[in-house]
Amino acid sequence: MPLFCLNKAKYQLLLLPHTNNNFVTTLKTKNPTFKHAENLFFSSFFNKWRLVSSYRKVGFSFSTKAAAVAGVSSSSSSSSSSVIMESEKKGIKISESGDYSKELGIAVSVVQMACSLCQRVQESLVSKTNDQVQSKDDNSPVTVADWSVQATVSWMLSECFGSRNISIVAEEDVQSLSQFDSIGLLEAVVKTVNECLAEAPKFGLNCPVRALGATEVLEAISRCNSTGGPKGRHWVLDPVDGTLGFVRGDQYAVALAMIEDGEVVLGVLGCPNYPMNKEWLNYHHRYYWMMSKLSPPTSESWEKGCVMYAKRGSGEAWMQPLVQTNTKYVWPNSARAIQVSLIDDPALATFCEPVEKANSSHSFTAGLAHSVGLRKQPLRVYSMVKYAAIARGDAEIFMKFARAGYKEKIWDHAAGVIIIQEAGGVVTDAGGRPLDFSKGIFLEGLDRGIIACSGAILHEKIIGAVYASWDSSNL
Ligand SMILES: Nc1ncnc2c1ncn2[C@@H]1O[C@H](COP(=O)(O)OS(=O)(=O)O)[C@@H](OP(=O)(O)O)[C@H]1O
Numbered sequence: 001m002p003l004f005c006l007n008k009a010k011y012q013l014l015l016l017p018h019t020n021n022n023f024v025t026t027l028k029t030k031n032p033t034f035k036h037a038e039n040l041f042f043s044s045f046f047n048k049w050r051l052v053s054s055y056r057k058v059g060f061s062f063s064t065k066a067a068a069v070a071g072v073s074s075s076s077s078s079s080s081s082s083v084i085m086e087s088e089k090k091g092i093k094i095s096e097s098g099d100y101s102k103e104l105g106i107a108v109s110v111v112q113m114a115c116s117l118c119q120r121v122q123e124s125l126v127s128k129t130n131d132q133v134q135s136k137d138d139n140s141p142v143t144v145a146d147w148s149v150q151a152t153v154s155w156m157l158s159e160c161f162g163s164r165n166i167s168i169v170a171e172e173d174v175q176s177l178s179q180f181d182s183i184g185l186l187e188a189v190v191k192t193v194n195e196c197l198a199e200a201p202k203f204g205l206n207c208p209v210r211a212l213g214a215t216e217v218l219e220a221i222s223r224c225n226s227t228g229g230p231k232g233r234h235w236v237l238d239p240v241d242g243t244l245g246f247v248r249g250d251q252y253a254v255a256l257a258m259i260e261d262g263e264v265v266l267g268v269l270g271c272p273n274y275p276m277n278k279e280w281l282n283y284h285h286r287y288y289w290m291m292s293k294l295s296p297p298t299s300e301s302w303e304k305g306c307v308m309y310a311k312r313g314s315g316e317a318w319m320q321p322l323v324q325t326n327t328k329y330v331w332p333n334s335a336r337a338i339q340v341s342l343i344d345d346p347a348l349a350t351f352c353e354p355v356e357k358a359n360s361s362h363s364f365t366a367g368l369a370h371s372v373g374l375r376k377q378p379l380r381v382y383s384m385v386k387y388a389a390i391a392r393g394d395a396e397i398f399m400k401f402a403r404a405g406y407k408e409k410i411w412d413h414a415a416g417v418i419i420i421q422e423a424g425g426v427v428t429d430a431g432g433r434p435l436d437f438s439k440g441i442f443l444e445g446l447d448r449g450i451i452a453c454s455g456a457i458l459h460e461k462i463i464g465a466v467y468a469s470w471d472s473s474n475l
């Protein structure tokens with residue numbers, strides 16, 4: 001590892017991947033049940049259909065195609081919102097019903113803004129010891145970034161589409177922030193939101209005419225109190241997905257999706273620390289951060305950060321680099337198409353899973369991996385960056401098996417699922433059925449766990465292994 005030879009054993013240890021090899025569990029194989037056969041048939045049909053649409057050459061095509069996906073045109077149309085006017089000037093077409101071009105264009109700009117906010121806050125967390133981390137009721141750390149992103153995205157979407165017309169389902173609630181002993185935190189959030197909104201023109205959006213006050217910020221956060229459901233249009237936001245990764249200076253994501261009549265129709269995933277050199281996904285981002293400080297800042301090997309997006313039924317998913325300081329964002333910002341990996345041999349495939357054992361059973365997935373012949377170490381990555389890794393072709397499988405009783409939330413999956421599907425992959429529950437985003441904030445009816453794969457062959461193998469081993473597992 002010449003890159004890491006700092007002649008200090010300490011550093012070599014630090015640079016070890018934060019993954020363990022747990023390929024030791026052996027499983028008793030059982031015959032598939034009738035339900036298994038039925039679900040395999042279902043998933044196989046579904047997968048083949050997906051596969052047919054995904055087996056095409058995408059390569060590195062640039063801007064014009066990405067622009068077409070988002071409906072970019074030079075046409076203008078009348079609109080009362082100044083933010084929309086600005087978007088139109090940028091070339092984002094006002095969408096007709098079912099087109100979603102305007103929504104996609106604005107969502108991508110807003111996520112770019114949110115990523116820039118998060119980067120600033122995370123830099124300050126990584127470089128100093130922080131007093132910006134709070135405890136939520138469930139003891140997970142919550143940061144200024146969570147609330148600030150939620151306020152910013154909510155304010156921007158309300159400006160663009162009208163606060164009365166908009167339904168937003170988002171992770172954070174306003175309670176702990178509005179308590180009297182949170183004044184310092186609220187001040188920090190208001191400051192962070194205003195700093196971010198002041199930069200809106202750089203992202204082709206309009207900033208408020210004057211800085212927002214605390215009441216307006218709290219209002220913007222609490223406006224995200226929708227519970228979604230089977231009818232109508234709902235935006236779904238995870239302001240900082242992978243809070244643990246964020247506070248540890250590692251991977252996290254800003255995830256924004258749009259659900260219409262229970263179906264995810266748009267997904268935007270900002271991954272500010274996603275390394276363009278995929279090998280770095282194996283390492284704790286803190287070391288990447290440290291190395292990038294040591295080596296020249298212009299070095300291409302440290303290039304990181306992207307926003308991925310997709311629109312339902314387009315059969316295409318796209319990735320833009322993050323907007324750099326002093327650069328103006330111009331849609332579609334050198335977007336390039338992304339596609340899932342074509343590897344279907346388990347021995348060559350990489351599987352991802354949550355870092356925390358508490359969030360997914362590492363021993364069960366190690367057993368599955370062993371039984372289908374996966375040989376590589378699991379890639380443990382925080383947040384929906386795991387979905388991004390599959391969509392970009394950097395890994396082939398993502399598995400999550402939460403403990404019994406835990407209900408998965410729609411904001412932890414919506415954006416990632418549609419991006420993988422449009423990039424040519426398959427996402428289902430462990431019974432082979434599509435995830436149901438129509439039932440409110442939870443993925444109700446989820447069968448055991450979530451399986452996302454680059455293609456049908458690996459997907460069928462994993463689903464088969466789940467059926468074969470579930471009854472003997474202690475899940
Ligand atoms: N007990 C339990 N079981 C399963 N899942 C849980 C659990 N608790 C939380 N969560 C949700 O998992 C989100 C983090 O998932 P990750 O895949 O990033 O997990 S990990 O941090 O890498 O371990 C995390 O999202 P964030 O809160 O945005 O970080 C939670 O929504």
Ligand SMILES: [Mg+2]
Pocket residue numbers: 238240241242411412
């Ligand atoms: Mg989350």
